[in-house]
Amino acid sequence: MDMNETHIDELLQLERQKLALQFAAIETRIDDKIKASEHRVVEAVTNAITSAVMDLKRDNMALQAGLTDLRTELKQDILRLEQKLDNQVY
Known part of the structure; x- marks a missing residue:
């Protein structure tokens, strides 16, 4: 192998290494973007679930208040009926 062939082989090897590094860098960027997307999805789902839970709690409290009012009204109605009877x- 003469000097030119050796030089060309070294250049080709360096080019392969450069391409391997570029490929690894691209893979790392892709992985980072995937992780960021996963994080955003998890955060969005968590926020949606939290919001739904809070809505359900508010609805539950409103229903409980409504039931309490209804019980009070029913007790009053029963007392009035008992008094009428x-x-x-007599």
Whole structure:
């Protein structure tokens, strides 16, 4: 092998190494973008679930308040009916 062939082989080897490094850098950037996308998806899903839970809690509290009011009204209605019955019996 003469000097030119050796030089060309070295240049080709360096070019292969350069391409391998560029490929590794691209893979790293892709992996970073995938991880960032995964993080955004997890965050969005977490926020959506948290919001839904909070909405359900508010709805539950409103329903409980409504039931409490309904119970109070029913108790009052029962008392009035009992009083009417007592008045009619006497």
